[in-house]
Amino acid sequence: MQKKGDNGEAIAKLMFEMAKLEVPIIAIVIGEGSSGGALALGVGNKVLMLENAIYSILSPEGYSSILWKDSSRYKEAAEKMKLTAKDLYDLKIIDKIIKEPEGEGAFEKIAGNLKKEIKSSISEMNSKSKEQIVEERYCKFRNMGEYIKLEN
Amino acid sequence: MIVDKIKKRNLPEKNKKTRIDIPVGKWAKCEKCKEIIYKETLRENLSVCPNCGHYFRMHINKRLESIIDKDTYKKFDINIETSNPLELEDYPKKLKSLREKTGIEEAVSAGTGKINGEDVVICIMDSGFLMGSMGVVVGEKITYAVEQAIEKRLPLIIFAASGGARMQEGIISLMQMAKTTAALTKLDQAGLLYISVLTDPTYGGVTASFASLGDIVLAEPGAMIGFAGKRVIEQTIGEQLPDGFQTAEFLLEHGFIDKIVERKDLKDTLSKLISFHKGGEK
Numbered sequence: 255m256q257k258k259g260d261n262g263e264a265i266a267k268l269m270f271e272m273a274k275l276e277v278p279i280i281a282i283v284i285g286e287g288s289s290g291g292a293l294a295l296g297v298g299n300k301v302l303m304l305e306n307a308i309y310s311i312l313s314p315e316g317y318s319s320i321l322w323k324d325s326s327r328y329k330e331a332a333e334k335m336k337l338t339a340k341d342l343y344d345l346k347i348i349d350k351i352i353k354e355p356e357g358e359g360a361f362e363k364i365a366g367n368l369k370k371e372i373k374s375s376i377s378e379m380n381s382k383s384k385e386q387i388v389e390e391r392y393c394k395f396r397n398m399g400e401y402i403k404l405e406n
Numbered sequence: 407m408i409v410d411k412i413k414k415r416n417l418p419e420k421n422k423k424t425r426i427d428i429p430v431g432k433w434a435k436c437e438k439c440k441e442i443i444y445k446e447t448l449r450e451n452l453s454v455c456p457n458c459g460h461y462f463r464m465h466i467n468k469r470l471e472s473i474i475d476k477d478t479y480k481k482f483d484i485n486i487e488t489s490n491p492l493e494l495e496d497y498p499k500k501l502k503s504l505r506e507k508t509g510i511e512e513a514v515s516a517g518t519g520k521i522n523g524e525d526v527v528i529c530i531m532d533s534g535f536l537m538g539s540m541g542v543v544v545g546e547k548i549t550y551a552v553e554q555a556i557e558k559r560l561p562l563i564i565f566a567a568s569g570g571a572r573m574q575e576g577i578i579s580l581m582q583m584a585k586t587t588a589a590l591t592k593l594d595q596a597g598l599l600y601i602s603v604l605t606d607p608t609y610g611g612v613t614a615s616f617a618s619l620g621d622i623v624l625a626e627p628g629a630m631i632g633f634a635g636k637r638v639i640e641q642t643i644g645e646q647l648p649d650g651f652q653t654a655e656f657l658l659e660h661g662f663i664d665k666i667v668e669r670k671d672l673k674d675t676l677s678k679l680i681s682f683h684k685g686g687e688k
């Protein structure tokens with residue numbers, strides 16, 4: 255029988271399996287990445303992001319609709335959500351920002367920057383053992399999100 | 407006016423106390439059949455409407471009482487608070503007022519306890535706390551619970567009740583899905599049992615992470631379970647979804663849930679499943 259309404263399960267299972275992969279995973283945010291679908295493919299040893307891409311918990315429209323019950327406040331949401339490459343680098347969610355120069359030959363330049371970064375990520379991880387690759391990726395996501403310890 | 411003031415001033419202490427004891431708020435209304443129910447009766451009936459059988463959402467303490475043997479629950483000693491990563495002005499205030507209102511620290515409580523004598527690590531979520539949403543505190547407590555289950559070699563039980571990832575913490579909340587999921591791969595590799603119990607509502611990032619990953623997935627009757635809500639999906643794909651879509655019963659039929667268990671039978675079902683799976687341990 256066809257399974258229905260289980261894309262949540264698909265995301266969970268994908269992350270679960272990827273956490274066990276013994277090869278390096280490089281995830282690159284190149285446009286708009288949001289919610290579980292983006293995260294499911296974003297659980298990499300290295301997470302790179304183009305300078306002008308965005309990566310967020312939800313689209314700004316969805317975010318303002320849930321938080322303020324008003325999807326027309328999407329601009330305000332986009333300001334608050336910290337979804338730019340710079341914000342996410344500061345929050346230690348991504349590892350590297352890929353520059354996106356403008357003007358003539360921009361596409362080639364960006365592709366060149368990306369290629370360079372992928373190559374250096376691979377060569378950096380090539381020297382590592384399978385166990386190290388799995389464990390480092392685990393630690394990276396295990397420590398996501400800062401919190402404050404309270405006195406008892 | 408003056409007469410009122412005199413009356414108030416002259417009110418004897420004893421009477422004041424009696425006034426507080428008047429049973430205001432001792433009644434609850436069933437949102438399904440609209441029956442007015444005495445709260446004590448509702449409590450004795452495990453928060454299930456005695457008239458129509460509708461399941462009320464459960465407070466963490468009531469859930470603990472109904473599942474864990476008396477006086478055996480030991481909450482993990484992790485006293486943490488969000489760093490408010492999006493620097494939202496109202497968020498810390500909102501959390502503070504919710505803590506006072508609900509009497510719980512966060513949307514999940516995690517610890518160890520016994521179910522009919524069987525030792526377990528247990529996490530219980532509460533949708534009454536910011537819709538049970540998962541931010542860094544919830545993610546950390548669940549991950550810690552998984553790690554404790556591995557360390558103590560105990561089965562893990564998680565009662566999910568959540569609207570999903572917590573919007574107020576933005577991308578940090580999203581990352582808690584990856585964090586809890588990665589921890590569960592270690593539990594899996596350690597060969598330990600994880601039973602996920604889905605209660606109404608289980609949605610979003612919680613469905614798309616630990617709630618879906620139980621070795622055994624149970625659900626309460628009538629619980630609504632999904633990733634995106636029904637209305638959102640319908641609007642996005644421009645199609646009508648079938649009746650009963652996202653109910654526990656629908657998901658059982660379509661293979662996502664292993665068994666629907668009535669609230670009154672949950673404790674015994676869990677202890678049976680745990681003892682049944684103990685056989686393989688060295």
